[in-house]
Amino acid sequence: MKIKITLLLSLFMVQVVTYAQQNSIVFRTGVxxxxxxxxxxxxxxxxxxxxxxxxxDLGYAHKLNKYVAINGLIKYFNNGVDTKELQNQANIxxxxxxxxxxxxxxxxxxxxxxxxxxxxxxxxxxxxxxxxNAGYMNLTNPNYRFDYYYNNLILLSETEKKSVGAFAYSxxxxxxxxxxxxxxxxxxxxxxxxxxxxxxVKTTFSTGETNYFSAKAPMNTIDLGLGLxxxxx
Numbered sequence: 001m002k003i004k005i006t007l008l009l010s011l012f013m014v015q016v017v018t019y020a021q022q023n024s025i026v027f028r029t030g031v032x033x034x035x036x037x038x039x040x041x042x043x044x045x046x047x048x049x050x051x052x053x054x055x056x057d058l059g060y061a062h063k064l065n066k067y068v069a070i071n072g073l074i075k076y077f078n079n080g081v082d083t084k085e086l087q088n089q090a091n092i093x094x095x096x097x098x099x100x101x102x103x104x105x106x107x108x109x110x111x112x113x114x115x116x117x118x119x120x121x122x123x124x125x126x127x128x129x130x131x132x133n134a135g136y137m138n139l140t141n142p143n144y145r146f147d148y149y150y151n152n153l154i155l156l157s158e159t160e161k162k163s164v165g166a167f168a169y170s171x172x173x174x175x176x177x178x179x180x181x182x183x184x185x186x187x188x189x190x191x192x193x194x195x196x197x198x199x200x201v202k203t204t205f206s207t208g209e210t211n212y213f214s215a216k217a218p219m220n221t222i223d224l225g226l227g228l229x230x231x232x233x
Contacts, residue, residue, distance in 0.1 A: 030225015053079035097148035111137025156206035
């Protein structure tokens with residue numbers, strides 16, 4: 001029995017050593033589509049009015065065996081704001097004033113995540129990878145500037161940009177095709193989840209009034225894109 005256990009452990013260690021030098025660098029880019037409250041145009045503090053943007057991933061994976069790898073990822077996303085919907089809500093909230101289309105910045109997130117990759121080879125050249133990650137991201141809520149008009153009266157308001165750190169997680173899949181032994185192309189689909197704990201975000205008005213609001217605002221996205229993977233020892 002001891003001999004069998006020793007043999008099994010030896011085979012496992014040989015497998016780990018065999019794959020220990022199989023590393024890969026992955027670059028992905030594509031569309032970042034806001035979902036849930038991030039995309040919502042409802043009149044509340046956590047609705048993001050976010051529009052479709054783009055994302056960039058730079059990842060590294062180290063294979064432990066044929067099916068499992070550990071990975072690290074630097075992730076960036078950039079999403080705009082649906083200013084027409086934001087203008088409509090402003091018109092409702094500040095009647096009888098009429099709002100012009102606001103000047104707005106972008107939602108930006110950048111951070112580092114790490115986790116596990118589960119590889120499912122279907123042929124010599126085709127492989128599906130299930131990727132689970134968690135980590136830290138710096139999330140930036142954009143600045144807003146509104147101009148309101150009523151008869152000959154003008155009211156200006158400006159909400160500051162705010163950046164906060166947050167826990168983030170993602171799960172998704174890569175569908176890879178090996179062009180050569182070292183280079184592959186891939187399709188990527190993933191969900192990114194996070195929640196920005198915004199505190200005391202300041203809005204100033206031309207009347208001299210100052211307001212503050214706080215909100216736990218999610219910036220969740222579904223990412224769809226293409227990428228390149230390069231394997232090396």
